[in-house]
Amino acid sequence: MDAQALSLTHQIVWWSHLVLAFSFLALFTYSKMAHVLFIPGNYYYRSLKPAGTLEPIDFEDEELETMGVRMLEEYTWKDLLDAQACIKCGRCQENCPAYLSGKELSPMHFIQNIAAQNKTRGEVLLKVPEDARTEEQQALLDEGVVGTVISEDALWRCTTCRACSELCPARVVHPDKDIKARTYQVCMESAFPPEAQQTFRNLETNGNPWGIGWQKRIDWTRDLDVPTIEENPTAEYLYWPGCSGAYDARSRKVATAFVHLMKQAGVDFAILGNAEKCCGDSARRLGNEYLYYMLAQENIETLNNAGVKKIVTQCPHCLQALSVDYPQMGGNFEVLHHSQLLAQLIAEGKLKPGASEYQQVTYHDSCYLGRYHGQYDAPRAVLTQGAQVQLNEMERNESKSFCCGAGGGHMWLEEPAGKKINHMRAEQALETKADALVTACPFCLTMLSDGVAFHDATMPVKDLAEVYYEALEH
Template structure:
């Protein structure tokens, strides 16, 4: 007894001491980075609710029904057996400790439930192995780390059941809890393996063997966690707690006029923020982000999962210099031997599929935006075709380089008023670059103008006073150019009086609504899909349903995943068409990007398959005769993709459908 107590005391002190030392180091690493800290626990009540829903409720994990159910069984089952394991540790040090003597009734109920829950863990792991060995999804990491974790946990649960089986078979001692009827699953183990037929001596030997296997594996698991991908067991809950509560988000504003700053963006591990580091610790490497990433799905070298993994590995590899404050010696994230290449960084369309599906609420795009910002501002490195685009935006305030004084030419003869003439209006319509200069976009703008006139809306446009909204420059990393255009627009807005800003471009909508407030310009911003829906509800537009055959809707990333607008466009289509509405397999929050976002509209797509062609194939597979979008960029990309398929499928913007269906 004394020897066992001594051995267990030493083992527990050593294992927990090592564990806390490793965790303390990880915490010190997180606290040593220089990036702006954004771990402010505001809206505390909502965050606690999120913990219950996302962590205890496993809501994000259960988006995949089978895998989610298996993970839920493992999660709750493993939690359920831990109090009993803790009791066994205490008994190893203090042999006379007996938890069942305190509240025997409650203790019996707990053991009964824990015994069943432990078996559910084995069921969950059986499916996990089946998925890894038989289904073998390409995005799932099949490495030594994951296999070791499965082995660790399976041994812990199996030894838990064998300990229970031996406890059941042992003669009950006076003053000790009677385990004879509280282990329904372990009782089966006892009968199947003949444990209930063993002698008292053999029962004690068997119990001690499985006791040391159980405790030894738990302590080994404890030591292993801080250096493995299962660090998420510690980091996932705080990562979810500190997550962004609103779907809408803005790129972090950089003070480019701060003369004390030696660098901008994310160039090396010391530039991470604490939130970034917590993201890296929390990643489970489940691969769901990679599964839905349009770049990864079309053969590009980008994998959101691998980016997070590579950043984490670089952070841990160079953490010594970070902790010793030798930050000048830290190597850049993008270097010759780095897995993060230009092709990886610039393949991203910023569609947010990765963030939307992440079960631990990681924000992959924060890394990409800040990396691009550093490459453009500090290294002057970006795709060569973006040089002309940057020049065009700087000189003519639009990415195509058309003369800025022709911005209102699309509406010649339509009697569309300018703000410079009206000075005050109800609706300031921010037309955007695509709606002003692109041939396809101009048709959408003309349809929108006709709808506004039909509804008697008091509106005006800026015309030549309008600049590019800054979205494309920001997402391409040119923060200096983006802020210049944003400030010019804000100054122009301030000259006039209006109630609402209307835009038909999701990129304009997103940046003005969610990012302009950082520049002191918060407005009521509405997308045309929502605004047309409002006009119909108010009785200002009368809809005559069109017979358009089979129709499907393509969700714009910046309307859907960035701003949670999914229903309004579909309501409009149901009111304005009499044909059948069908959904593509990738629709709603899982919609497939057209390939134009993140400034990709103006970059060459030379690797893998073209995203718009892949989306066009999905349109064809839906059986639709018409595909509708609510974004001028999507309309262009879908049209080009449909042309490649050789199919006769109409591509319409929702404004064009509404124009045809209203009077």
């Protein structure tokens, strides 16, 4: 090829490259690759608050007209930025227990629908004057989130386990958007699953989701010699057994074991007794923000009046409410999960190693203790250093743990379609061939016990406090 031909070829290649480069820049924002522009901003503006922090509603505001999200524009700019940053990789739905169990919910489609609706609505809002809009365009703008972005059934399938958000490379937060839509449905439309009605009524009348008389909350302490805060006002720790520990027969055994362990370690503690009310977590995750507000307000007033500084609880859902939600309303306490306190007591030598009857156990990471609070080491320390057992981990463990199916208020809802999430998790535990299945959450304890029973298996399901206490008594 002579010099003239080379020169011509060079010019053709150079100009072709230039045209392609500028065409790419022009078309970039209209392609799937647009997320590359949004992800850095989405990461930079990610919330630095604790996981699961929900924005409170100011019920003292006299100008408050609505609660939650009905229209797409009522989501925050960060919610909408989340949708633009989504890369459609599918990691969220590949780890979503609702999706994997055959429910209608797909977290990826939920976020993508927000982005699509935002674009469609934006074109009308920004380009068409209000007095020039057609009936079809106005009808589009009048459509709410529920029914367009997410179906009414899918709205109630999220267990708020945060597996989607934990594994999202774009840092998209899915559950909070679902809860905001639930809040509008519950507080403004009174539209929610029928089973939730009884739960709300029980919380309103008796301060617990079972509806058992509030005056029976302290009954579990009979023969345990557990002081109330009135009897021991200077106690270092306020023990919060939660509704499960107080009312559920199975969880009462956990509370009893934990009380024995604290006494053996010489922990100075007391309980609120009948003055304790439900923490409100289930009400809030189900969208009943006002009911949560009333329960939280009463509990915070009781705790502050008692001068409580430190709280320990065996329920990760109570842990979330007491340590993350309550500070928004003036309830500032140091809150520990019972696994954290037990691990601390073992490390300090106040509790000795035991000899468990189980050689190998598999541990189920609770979503609210793990992904919400990052507590993976403390529970395992109690089992391996305290109870002296070997861990046989499930494939999905720690931050990749599979939900038990009770979060997001699903402890009180029916699971109408597909496989049962707790049956799936129990099957994963049974595959380990461990001697026992251990968890650190009363909701998980109930769901996994039911799951193991469904498979006609004999694997014991225990809380780590029970395993450790039995190891010391063995």
